[in-house]
Amino acid sequence: MPSLYGAVKSKTGELLQDSMEYCKGALQSVSRSFALTIPLVEENILGPIMVGYLEARILDTFEDDIGRREISLEERIEAMNMLMDILENPNAESTKEKIDILTGSADEMVQNPKYRDLVKNMKSVLAVHSSFDEATKECMVRWLKEMNFGMQKFLKQEVYSFDDLDEYCYYVAGTPSGFLTELIRKRSKDLSDKNSAILKENERDFGLFLQKVNIIRDFREDILDNEKIFWPGFLFEKYQVKPEKLLNDINEGKAMPILDYMLDNACKHIEPVKAYLNAIPDEYAGFRAGAAVNFAMGVATLDTMRSNRDVFFGDKPVKISHESRDNIISDPLGFVSN
Template identity: 35%
Template sequence: MIRYVSTYKMVCVFYLVLRALDTVEDDTSIPTDEKVPILIAFHRHIYDTDWHYSCGTKEYKILMDQFHHVSAAFLELEKGYQEAIEEITRRMGAGMAKFICQEVETVDDYDEYCHYVAGLVGLGLSKLFLAAGSEVLTPDWEAISNSMGLFLQKTNIIRDYLEDINEIPKSRMFWPREIWGKYADKLEDLKYEENTNKSVQCLNEMVTNALMHIEDCLKYMVSLRDPSIFRFCAIPQIMAIGTLALCYNNEQVFRGVVKLRRGLTAKVIDRTKTMADVYGAFYDFSCMLKTKVDKNDPNASKTLNRLEAVQKLCRDAGVLQNRKSYVNDKGQPNSVFIIMVVILLAIVFAYLRAN
């Protein structure tokens, strides 16, 4: 029990440190000559319980204003955990600073940026799991940990196009010019309705690029032993493939918010317990995405090849039989849910009778 509490605490501190670092990067109102030194030195600030920097909005501003609580919790961790968190924070801050000063031009730049802001999170978590003795990973754990982060980050970048491009006072542009330059003169042109056909083709190429990381993600998850860590890692990955399936060939990405329905999200959280559940979810969502592929899309062949490779991996695992579909199955209401509804109705009727 003590080991689990320790693992949860270090993961929580790790998340809050990186969330604070990300808040500095995300705040486009901070001048570059002020932001870059903070990003580069952030790994040292986490040792200073007197340090704070007011930026961000809402809950993120609260985090930054009260960062001393995070520093205090960080200093309570074992030395090995502190060193692992410091190293990842240092590398991430330096990478963020690099891309504050340059745009994402090539697909290699895109992969590098995603490595700094998300791949390193995967690496850091794996190091913490290993240090805690919770996991014994495969020899290629660094590469596949990186892929776990890249898959999530690329999904977020695709989904958040409109929010990022409309950011005030300055747009945030993470889609690589090497991809969007085939379809538009300027990245912001993709949001205009008159460019819908080209915009959707660009979107589809971005989704296809993200699909390349799935094999590594499945390999990473199948290596996990601890059930809690497995669910912690698996649920976001399933949400990502589901989001990509929703975004693919969907012009709504350029018009507003695209996200999974709450009911489907709840279903993913409730059902994801074993690797069989992961294979089932990836198979279902890849099938859903496959039905949306337009044979006239310039990247249709590549998209289909990657989806078929994912489906083969899931079939070869031999666990797809006798399962409920994440996409089509409506599922049976949970008994607890039914009881709660009955109680709520009873309260409502009692209130109505009293009034």
């Protein structure tokens, strides 16, 4: 497994090393699935991917964590824009003050203790970010800026159609996929023009697929905990049922066909993602293996949710079996091929 320190340029003083250690621990804390796969990727893209993920997580936390008190739309947008100002203008006189404002707001704005700790310690994430070369930083900030724009759009707009769902998923998950793909396409020495085009054509599908799996799996949890709905509104109109009523098993006859619509929509991304994985050059075999693990777990989760009433009525989100998980981790590309 490559060392995370190798992703940081030579100016690794004690403070920077401490910041890297924090980022490694934070990644393990805020995302078990990506903490499992990000360390598999090659050394020259490992640091940017890890820090890019943590910065996206901070932005997402300001966007949708329910907070320890009621957080207004205006407060969310102000915090999101302030984060982007920090990233876009790191040397501005006001940057330190803005960092202090955001880290100081964590106790009120962020209820999830793991995300709260990440926001409080964003200085460590920003310290590692600042160590990257200018081209990498520009790439990271540009994709985060796109994400910020879309997140704010859907703070004010509901998901009504499958086109809306695709657009929402692009902003929250397709943009990170675009960032990862740009790193590969710009840094690879062995990527053919054909495979470069395949990666570019299908990068969006990779992010959309993973996000849709999460949205389907977390339907019950999103309603109960966050009172948020990401399934297209036209489905509830079609079956004349309110989303929260689907958590009552008296409406199972309406819930299961709606679930089929959602699963079928997610499945349209499977073949494009396979093409994406197969186009990744061998010099980034570690990145391909990590992406294949996440993809294969998504496919297995979709299969587990098919005709599964626990999506609506279970005590916990549906998960794949430990046996399936172990099989995927041991041979993700073989699982994808099958």
